[in-house]
Amino acid sequence: MTRSPLNEIFKCKNKKSKDKAIYKSHFQYGYTLKEIVEYIGVHCTTVSRTIKKSRGNMKSDIASPDPIILLFKGGKHGYQ
Numbered sequence: 317m318t319r320s321p322l323n324e325i326f327k328c329k330n331k332k333s334k335d336k337a338i339y340k341s342h343f344q345y346g347y348t349l350k351e352i353v354e355y356i357g358v359h360c361t362t363v364s365r366t367i368k369k370s371r372g373n374m375k376s377d378i379a380s381p382d383p384i385i386l387l388f389k390g391g392k393h394g395y396q
Contacts, residue, residue, distance in 0.1 A: 319345040322355045338363055339370035 328334040341347045
């Protein structure tokens with residue numbers, strides 16, 4: 317499997333897209349934190365915190381199920 321080069325992943329126009337690129341380059345393409353840090357020129361703590369924050373956002377998106385599904389699973393106002 318070939319991975320996209322960092323210069324293609326980091327075609328960012330704002331901070332939010334840069335944060336997504338950091339997360340994507342690490343988890344989807346397998347770049348190490350060191351490789352990302354060296355490419356974008358920030359401190360390793362910045363990259364680590366961005367990944368941690370992004371991972372937390374992903375978990376909260378997953379942890380917020382669709383209200384319709386809750387109804388069928390016996391959630392709030394659901395049938396048990």
